[in-house]
Amino acid sequence: MSLRRVLALGFKEFLQVWRDPRSLAVALLMPLMQMVLLGYGVSLDIRRVPLCVQDQENSTESRALVEDFVASGWFAITRTLPDNAAVRTAMDREQCIGALVIPVDFSRVLAATGQAPVQSIFDATDTNTTNIAIGYAEGVISLATADFAARWEAAHGTRPTRVGVVDFEPRVWFNEGLDSKNFIIPGVVAVILALVGAQLTSLTISREWERGTMEQLISTPVQPIELMLGKLVPYFAIGLFDAAFCLAAAIFWFRVPFLGSIVTLALTTSLFTFVVLGIGYLISVRIRSQIGASQVALVLTMLPTTLLSGYTFPIDQMPAAIRALTFIVYPRYYVSILRAVFLKGSGVAELAFPMLALTLYAVFIIWVAARAFRKSLD
Amino acid sequence: MAEAIAIGNLTRRFGPLVAVNGVSFTVAPGEIFGLVGPDGAGKTTIMRMLAGVLSPHAGTILLDGIDVVAAPERAKPHLSYMPQRFGLYEDLTVAENIRFYAELFGVPRKERIARGAELLEAAALGPFRRRLAGNLSGGMKQKLGLICALIHTPRVLLLDEPTTGVDPVSRREFWAILYDLREQGVTILLSTAYMDEAERCTRLALLHAGEIRSCDTPQRLKQAMPGALLAVPAADPRAVRAALGGVPGVLGLLLMGDRVHVRVDDAARAAPLLAARLAGPNIAHGEIARVEPGIEDVFVALVGDATKAEAA
Numbered sequence: 001m002s003l004r005r006v007l008a009l010g011f012k013e014f015l016q017v018w019r020d021p022r023s024l025a026v027a028l029l030m031p032l033m034q035m036v037l038l039g040y041g042v043s044l045d046i047r048r049v050p051l052c053v054q055d056q057e058n059s060t061e062s063r064a065l066v067e068d069f070v071a072s073g074w075f076a077i078t079r080t081l082p083d084n085a086a087v088r089t090a091m092d093r094e095q096c097i098g099a100l101v102i103p104v105d106f107s108r109v110l111a112a113t114g115q116a117p118v119q120s121i122f123d124a125t126d127t128n129t130t131n132i133a134i135g136y137a138e139g140v141i142s143l144a145t146a147d148f149a150a151r152w153e154a155a156h157g158t159r160p161t162r163v164g165v166v167d168f169e170p171r172v173w174f175n176e177g178l179d180s181k182n183f184i185i186p187g188v189v190a191v192i193l194a195l196v197g198a199q200l201t202s203l204t205i206s207r208e209w210e211r212g213t214m215e216q217l218i219s220t221p222v223q224p225i226e227l228m229l230g231k232l233v234p235y236f237a238i239g240l241f242d243a244a245f246c247l248a249a250a251i252f253w254f255r256v257p258f259l260g261s262i263v264t265l266a267l268t269t270s271l272f273t274f275v276v277l278g279i280g281y282l283i284s285v286r287i288r289s290q291i292g293a294s295q296v297a298l299v300l301t302m303l304p305t306t307l308l309s310g311y312t313f314p315i316d317q318m319p320a321a322i323r324a325l326t327f328i329v330y331p332r333y334y335v336s337i338l339r340a341v342f343l344k345g346s347g348v349a350e351l352a353f354p355m356l357a358l359t360l361y362a363v364f365i366i367w368v369a370a371r372a373f374r375k376s377l378d
Numbered sequence: 379m380a381e382a383i384a385i386g387n388l389t390r391r392f393g394p395l396v397a398v399n400g401v402s403f404t405v406a407p408g409e410i411f412g413l414v415g416p417d418g419a420g421k422t423t424i425m426r427m428l429a430g431v432l433s434p435h436a437g438t439i440l441l442d443g444i445d446v447v448a449a450p451e452r453a454k455p456h457l458s459y460m461p462q463r464f465g466l467y468e469d470l471t472v473a474e475n476i477r478f479y480a481e482l483f484g485v486p487r488k489e490r491i492a493r494g495a496e497l498l499e500a501a502a503l504g505p506f507r508r509r510l511a512g513n514l515s516g517g518m519k520q521k522l523g524l525i526c527a528l529i530h531t532p533r534v535l536l537l538d539e540p541t542t543g544v545d546p547v548s549r550r551e552f553w554a555i556l557y558d559l560r561e562q563g564v565t566i567l568l569s570t571a572y573m574d575e576a577e578r579c580t581r582l583a584l585l586h587a588g589e590i591r592s593c594d595t596p597q598r599l600k601q602a603m604p605g606a607l608l609a610v611p612a613a614d615p616r617a618v619r620a621a622l623g624g625v626p627g628v629l630g631l632l633l634m635g636d637r638v639h640v641r642v643d644d645a646a647r648a649a650p651l652l653a654a655r656l657a658g659p660n661i662a663h664g665e666i667a668r669v670e671p672g673i674e675d676v677f678v679a680l681v682g683d684a685t686k687a688e689a690a
Contacts, residue, residue, distance in 0.1 A: 008481030012470065019469045216465030219429045221454045221483045375450070377432045 009230025012202065016235060026199050031242045033191050035249050036043040038188040039181075041240045046124050051135045052087060052096040055080065061107035065118065069100060070146045074136035098122040098133055103303070114152055185256045186338035187311030189246040192274050194320055195270075195299040197239045200237040201280030202287075202297035202315040204231045209288045225253050232277050239273040250342070259345030267340070268351065271358045272334040276301070278365035279330075285372040311335050333357045381440070382407040382534055382565035383428070388437035390423050392575040396424040399414060401437070405567060405581070408560055413569040414580035414677065419578050420588040420665065421569035422462055428567065429459035441534050458527035462538040462569075464519050469511030472503060475511055475526055483530035490529060503535040517548030524555060535559065537568040542573060544672040553578060573674035582678050600671045603679050605629045606645035607671045609650065611637040611664035618661055625655050630682050632675060637664075639675055668686040 017023045051069065055062050069075045078096050081087055087099040103109075103121040110116040122130045163224050208214040217227075247265065251258045263331040280297055307313065308322070309331035315323055326332050333354035340346035348355065383518075390398040390546040400421040405411040413421045425676060426432035430450030439446040444453040466475045473494075480490040498504045501521035506514065511522060520540055527535060541549045556566055568579070576582055576596065584595040592599055612618045618638045619631050627648040630641040642648035645668050656663055 002484065003632045004484060005482055008478055012467065012474070015474065016467065042411050114441055211468070212461070212463040213467055215431060215463070216459065218431050219454060219457070219461075220479070221451065221484075222482050297653075303683050356388075374444035375431065377426060 001223060001226055005226045006230045006233070009222070009227060011231035014234040014237075015229055016207075017200075017238070023200070026196060027238045027242065030196050030199070031246055034192045034195070035188065035246055036190065038251070039185060039254055047074060049098065049129070049136065050078045050082050050096040051075045052079040052090045052099040053077055054083065054087060054099060056104040057102055057106045057259050059107040059108060060288045061254045062102045063143055065102065065106075068102065068147075069137075069140050070351035072136065072140045072141070072143075074133075075295045086124065087121060090288070096123075097129065098127070098137070100137075107189045110148070110353060114149075155181060174359060181254055182256050182343060183339070184312065185250045186255045186342045187309065187335045189243070189250055190272070190309060190338055191311055193239065193334075194305045194331050195298070196242055197235070197273055197276035198283070198297040198301040199294060200235045201277045202293040203282045203290050204235075204281065205284035206288055206290045210290055215377065218377075222375075224373040226374065227373060228281060228366075228370050231281060232274075235270060235277050235280075236273060239277060240270065241268045243273060256342055258342050260341030261293055261345075264347055264351070265338075265341050267348070268334065268337045268355060268358070269357065271362060272330075272337075274362045274366055275330050275358060278362065278369050282365060282369040282372055285369060301331075305331040308332065309335045327357075330358065330361050333361075380407075381405060382409070382436075383411070384432060384440040385424075385428070385594060387437045388434050388435050388439065389429060390420075390427060392430065398427070398434075400466055401583075401585075401588070401590055402592050403583050403590065404626045405565055407565050408563050408580070410556060410566045410568065412571070412576050412582045413567070414571075414576045414582050414673065415569075415585035416571060417559050417586040421585060422538055423588075424435065424585075425459070425461075425536055425567075429457065430454055431459070431535050433562075446532040455530075456532060457536060458532035459539055460520075460523045460527045460538060463541070464511075464523065466511050466519070466523060469510060471508050471510055472498075472514070472522055472574060473507040473683055475522060476529055479526040480529045483551070486529050493531070494525070496607075497528055497555075500558070501525055501551055501628065507611055515545075515548075517544040519549060520544050521555075524526040524552065528555075528559070531562075532564065535564055535566045537566065539569050539571065541570070549575075560576055573672060573677065574655055576673045582673065583675075586681045592676070596673055599673065599676050603641075603671050603676045605643050605679070606632060606642045606648075607669050607675055608640045608642055608645060608649060608652065608666055609634075609637050609669040610656075610666050611638060613662055617659075618656065618663060621659060621661055622652060625651055627651065630679055632678050634674075639669070639671075641671075641675065641679055 017027065053066050055066060066077065070077055079090050081090060081099070084101075087101075090096050090099070099121045101121065102121070102262045103117065104310070106116050106118065118141070120134070122134060150239045168189050205214075208217060248255045248271070279300065282295050283300065284293050287296055305311065308315075308329040310326070311331070315326050315332065337346075337354050337358075340351060381404040383403075386402045386405075388401045389396070389399055390674055392677055401409075401420070401424060413424060415421055423432065427434045427475060428441070428446065430453055431445050434447060437447070440456070441453045441457060444456070446453045447479070467478070470478065476494050477490065480494070485493070495504075498507060498635060501524065503518060503521055506518065511519065514522060520543075524537075524540065527537075541552055544552065559566060568577055579596065581593070581595050582599060583601070584591045592602070594602065610618050610622075613636075615638045619633055621638060622628060625648070627642045627644060628640055632639040632641070638646070640652060649666050652666055
């Protein structure tokens, strides 16, 4: 192997990327765009849930309860409705996903017994959102209950006997405290790196075929391994630059707490970048048209990364068969590494398993990719 | 090991099509050997197999004694191949392309600079070294291709239709470089569809439908052409060609600009017959004279005969 040829190829490739606005856009603008889109667009927190109110009593107490819902910030009152039929209509028209029904004797029962039922109705077509909204509603009710109990105690000198039958407080604290962005953003970095990295290298070999430069290139003494390394060098630099940009954005812009060490982060990120570039290169070797290679790279990185990496959908909640499948989905290792490094401050020792998995992946991909290229037109 | 190139019984198929069928020839060191034939004759396929980028289905290729079929990588440091389609990087400058190919062949820096300057000078490309290759004219691109192919001083140079689409001035410069190389002992194999260019080669292989019809020096090929050649200049050469079909003794007719080349079995006997045939419909024509055949005449004579033989 000749280092000189590797460097010559790397320099040539760098010049080509540098002079090609499309490649530059993929390399530099795509990460920025995706960081904004995915960073802001994907959130498991639900705010301002559209809620209808059917206040049958319309007393000071009932209005105070509605006010509690609004003040919590989780709900937005979109309609005030006369009856249950109207609730149904409002849900059908998607004016609200839930309704709060306050019975006609709410304040009277409350004053007499210290407890009064209120009903909430939720549209469960989107179970995820509904579950979260129910949690919020329970939280608001339990806060209102505690508040009422305090006032009752001040007035009567004793606590009401049946107040706060169910204590919902932990759920409220949980949702208030844990911002889902801390969980999502590190995964976003992995998604972007996988996407951009594979896109970049997926075009390098097919471009040579399409532009007719490959025929002359393979008539020279260049070896397949030199070609591969030469092609990967500039993209590795670009990949690391993109990674640094995304990670810096995660820490300084999205303010995800970073408890780990930069060295661990750099090491694991390099490893992942290498795997991703290797996969892109392999695709490029196998598929000779640029469009085709780009499409395959998109499917092979986008789908596993977004669906099976655990970036949004937790792996331990998947069916066993799918869960087993995720072990070959390389981004899952990097997603779990990133979360551990960011949120738990894990070091190399704790991350031995995912790092080993990524290393094996890197070795395997490079081995396959280096052998896949044939210096031949047939 | 006297031959720079020796190929034997070379065969390559593409599906049902036999692109190259049992081709054999040898090229001596320092020769400029031409592969001549129309598109689809198999020129490019032979070139690619010689360059070690396409494997033959049968046959042998020796370049300077190196078995290209068995070990193409061993031959590659010693050869240069310039594909028919421009194979350099259009988004790199002239100088960057030259440097890239020099590095791939491990040319020392000093040598690259000296030889690069020399070649740029010969190709009149010196003022354009900072221009992107994509912005060069067709002729300049081909000359740049030649420079990149020559930066490492190959023993064998393979040029696939190097002057197609090249202006006459660039073409002359191109050939001047080739003649220079011959002096230095570089063996050159080139393919061409231009008959006038074929005449510049030391030896030619006339290729048709994947087979060699004839292989010799241009001079001997012309001498060996069966029959004699008469030229009939005319204002309307198409009318002349139409009128002369079927005259006894006429073997072939070829339109050559403002004249018709008539290949006949016996010049002395045929000339009056031709004049008589043209006098009938009163077709105006100049003096019918015997001329020396060109490579195109030879080629058409050979291929025409072959098609007739196939039809029979």
